[in-house]
Amino acid sequence: MRKFGDLTEADITPKSVYLNRRQILRAMGLAGVAIAGGKVFSRFAFPPAAVQAGTKLDVSIKSPYSTTEKINTFEDVTHYNNFYEFGTDKSDPAKNAQKFRTVPWTVSVEGEVKKPAKYSMDDILKLAPLEERIYRHRCVEGWSIVVPWIGYSLNTILKLAEPTEKAKFVAFQSYYDRGQMPWAEHSGIELPYVEGLRIDEAMHPLTLLCVGMYGESLPNQDGAPVRMVIPWKYGFKSIKSIVKIRCVKGMPPTTWNMYAPNEYGFYSNVNPNVDHPRWSQATERRLGEFLRRKTLMFNGYDQVASLYTGMDLRKNY
Numbered sequence: 001m002r003k004f005g006d007l008t009e010a011d012i013t014p015k016s017v018y019l020n021r022r023q024i025l026r027a028m029g030l031a032g033v034a035i036a037g038g039k040v041f042s043r044f045a046f047p048p049a050a051v052q053a054g055t056k057l058d059v060s061i062k063s064p065y066s067t068t069e070k071i072n073t074f075e076d077v078t079h080y081n082n083f084y085e086f087g088t089d090k091s092d093p094a095k096n097a098q099k100f101r102t103v104p105w106t107v108s109v110e111g112e113v114k115k116p117a118k119y120s121m122d123d124i125l126k127l128a129p130l131e132e133r134i135y136r137h138r139c140v141e142g143w144s145i146v147v148p149w150i151g152y153s154l155n156t157i158l159k160l161a162e163p164t165e166k167a168k169f170v171a172f173q174s175y176y177d178r179g180q181m182p183w184a185e186h187s188g189i190e191l192p193y194v195e196g197l198r199i200d201e202a203m204h205p206l207t208l209l210c211v212g213m214y215g216e217s218l219p220n221q222d223g224a225p226v227r228m229v230i231p232w233k234y235g236f237k238s239i240k241s242i243v244k245i246r247c248v249k250g251m252p253p254t255t256w257n258m259y260a261p262n263e264y265g266f267y268s269n270v271n272p273n274v275d276h277p278r279w280s281q282a283t284e285r286r287l288g289e290f291l292r293r294k295t296l297m298f299n300g301y302d303q304v305a306s307l308y309t310g311m312d313l314r315k316n317y
């Protein structure tokens with residue numbers, strides 16, 4: 001936890017201003033040098049390579065899927081994270097993920113597809129125009145945030161791979177390296193982190209392959225260099241630091257379901273009417289707010305309701 005008085009520049013300077021300063025510093029070749037004394041710049045790992053965390057991205061489209069709700073601060077979204085590979089406390093990833101090496105990076109698209117492929121991050125950044133999507137994001141634990149993510153629909157990359165008739169689900173896998181992630185041993189969950197979607201969920205345009213936020217590439221603690229964001233599902237479905245996307249015939253295993261199957265189902269759609277066995281899901285606390293607000297069915301993303309017609313969402317939690 002940061003101590004009181006441990007002010008960073010982000011606390012006192014609007015994002016646009018300190019971003020510009022970072023860019024200027026980078027251009028001057030002063031990367032990583034704290035010129036304003038002690039703490040101020042030390043939090044930023046000035047990235048030397050093109051697609052490392054904190055690189056400005058060229059965003060050409062504002063998405064019609066964006067909410068107009070108030071966006072959370074960059075500070076909130078980068079200092080209250082679940083990323084068990086880097087520790088289980090919400091403040092751990094911001095500290096422990098800073099040295100995580102995300103260059104070079106490869107994502108493999110494989111399995112029940114006609115055209116399996118391996119993509120570098122440069123490939124991924126060029127596959128489609130980058131969109132900004134301001135999504136609500138609801139964690140199963142009861143907090144929520146609003147984030148201006150950057151990316152494009154996962155279906156872009158899936159269509160290129162041409163899933164076969166047999167592809168009924170998509171399985172995702174996170175990067176895992178004990179050496180870089182020594183905290184993982186004490187996380188209690190089995191790693192690498194794995195997640196899955198039904199193929200129609202994966203193809204839905206709301207399902208975002210995410211490469212950035214707040215105008216720049218993803219900070220390490222938010223899942224650099226590429227993650228999923230599935231806004232109508234609880235946060236844990238939005239798997240970080242992806243290395244593998246595999247089309248498969250059967251429902252794939254998922255990390256939290258393996259950990260506690262009665263608590264975390266495969267679908268994990270945000271649903272205020274179905275309680276978690278240990279707590280209610282009816283309300284949530286938006287980071288930065290005091291009063292709790294009502295949680296909406298599918299986190300307010302009603303356009304996905306038709307994916308589940310005829311399903312008992314109490315059974316398929």
Ligand SMILES: Nc1nc2c(c(=O)[nH]1)N[C@H]1C(S)=C(S)[C@@H](COP(=O)(O)O)O[C@H]1N2
Binds near residue numbers: 080082236238
């Ligand atoms: N690889 C990996 N992905 C992960 C997690 C994790 O521990 N490891 N935590 C999940 C959970 S529980 C949530 S709420 C979101 C949090 O994303 P954020 O830190 O960017 O808000 O990431 C999800 N993706």
Ligand SMILES: [Mo]
Binds near residue numbers: 141234236
């Ligand atoms: Mo979560």
